Amino acid sequence: MKAMTVERDATRPCHACLARAAEVKGKTPIDEVTAMEEFIQARIARYSPDEHKKWIEEFKVPLSTGMTFQTLLRYIYENMDPTLSFRDYRCGRGSCNTCRIKVDGKAIKPCATPVGSAKEVLLEPAGTKVIKDLVISYD
Numbered sequence: 213m214k215a216m217t218v219e220r221d222a223t224r225p226c227h228a229c230l231a232r233a234a235e236v237k238g239k240t241p242i243d244e245v246t247a248m249e250e251f252i253q254a255r256i257a258r259y260s261p262d263e264h265k266k267w268i269e270e271f272k273v274p275l276s277t278g279m280t281f282q283t284l285l286r287y288i289y290e291n292m293d294p295t296l297s298f299r300d301y302r303c304g305r306g307s308c309n310t311c312r313i314k315v316d317g318k319a320i321k322p323c324a325t326p327v328g329s330a331k332e333v334l335l336e337p338a339g340t341k342v343i344k345d346l347v348i349s350y351d
């Protein structure tokens with residue numbers, strides 16, 4: 213009899229692993245599959261006016277349904293780095309333009325722009341007069 217080889221995606225847990233995890237947590241294997249999170253790698257241009265220092269910082273953020281770039285920045289601020297500076301909601305619907313930043317070189321309004329299916333993005337200030345991180349002066 214000939215041995216059969218089954219290839220599987222090594223980045224995903226096998227069925228036996230899911231079944232074991234389900235026994236431990238009292239969940240079914242399908243619960244474990246649907247609970248697997250997707251992430252976006254957000255690279256953010258930081259600027260510290262106190263130190264006159266610029267750098268790029270990376271954050272791995274879990275994606276959620278309908279996530280906008282504003283909610284992505286809020287998630288980082290609330291869960292990962294409370295020193296991150298950006299303009300939070302004013303109008304919250306894309307009409308006042310105060311939250312403007314650049315994503316992959318293109319100016320957007322983060323409150324009205326969904327993250328979509330992007331896996332990695334570069335967020336930068338949308339202007340040259342940077343006050344701190346993504347906050348620019350409108351003078």
Ligand code: FES
Nearest residue numbers: 302304306309323
């Ligand atoms: S908060 Fe007004 S455009 Fe984003």
